[in-house]
Amino acid sequence: MSVSVEDVYEYVHGVCFKKGPPGTVGAETEWFVRDPARPLAPVPVERLRQAMAAPLPGGSRVTFEPGGQLELSSAPMAGPEAACAVLAADLAETRRRLPGLALVGLGVDPDRPSRLQVHDPRYRAMSAYFGDLTMMCSTASVQVCLDIGRDAAEAARRWRLAHLLGPVLVAAFANSPLYRGRRTGHLSTRQAVWSRLDRSRTTAPVGAVPETAWAEYALDARVMVIRRDDGWLGDPGLTFRQWIHAGSPSADDLRYHLTTLFPPVRPQGWLELRMIDELPEPYWRVPVAVVAALLDRAPDAAEHAAAPAAGLWARAARDGVRDPVLGRAAVACFEAAAAHLDGHLKQIVEEYAERYVVRGLCPADDVLKGEHAWTR
Secondary structure, eight states: OOOOOHHHHHHHHIIIIBBBOOOEEEEEEEEEEBBTBBBOOOOOEEEEEEEEEEEEETTTTEEOTTTEEEEEEEEOEEHHHHHHHHHHHHHHHHHHHHOOOOOOOOOOSSSSSSOOOSSSSSHHHHHHSSSSHHHHHBBBBEEEOOOOOHHHHHHHHHHHHHHHHHHHHHTOOOEEEEETTTEEEEHHHHHHHHHTTTHHHOOOOOOSSHHHHHHHHHHHHHEEEEEETTEEEEEOSHHHHHHHHOOOOOHHHHHHHTTTTOOOOSSSSSEEEEEEEEOTTTTTTTHHHHHHHIIIHHHHHHHHHHHTTTOHHHHHHGGGGGGGHHHHHHHHHHHHHHHHOHHHHHHHHHHHHTGGGGGGGGGGHHHHOOOOOTTT
């Protein structure tokens, strides 16, 4: 059965923005896998699949990105403390299963060429559509997932706040200043790479009502691929709205189309914040803790702190917290987050802030100085 424009709106309201009280936190960490004995060679993804075939003790889901990046995704947990604890335990088990290999926490692979290792139809279609393997095969992130909100008003505020915080998070956690062995001029090359791709699917939706903004965004995004029984048709040259008017996309086609959209904040029945560079041990925990604390426990302070940096995505990717506006916003955000955390997470957030944020630095500065922990 084909879908209409009205069906798109209904799906977005009922599924993408499914309401519920905040408090649940999930996290996804993506890691480059490197063999220190052959640092410039790719580690075959099949070797990783075999090692990671058995379930992890904490239940984290294991997947592989197109370039062979290993991704661990936690189950939804009650708060950042539980999410980080589960992921930490499963990461420790992952390292135990990969003796002699290193999980490298960076936003961009700094020296190995981009190479497609996962050859399923989706990734072949994506590589043909974008015409560049960098985003797919050479970037990695920490993604933080939080509840939509208990009602429409709270959902709208959380949606707005997640976007307000976006540039601050890019700046504070920038960790990708090198690509192909050279400085790129950006502290978060990952953000720069994503922002220059197809803007109909990688920029932030516009509009005060999040459900409307996301429905219009989905309708106006170009269709990446049409899946047919006789083969996949890549880049058919029309938007999803045009496909509705000219063809007969199904509900399954709509669901798949939504998975090909990559904005900084993606609604999937929860808010998935996608703009943060991957970080090394132990600091991947920090964005999970900071984002959850700000949205769930200190939204007023977060909104006040981040407002001056609204929309500064390009400056965040280029300059990080060296930018004075982003630097002040980041310091205030970290202070607000730490005030609403306890125990180990509070300690590590404050440690990160002292090492980087209050000094106008980010992990990218360690990379540029040759001090990054490549083998962690």
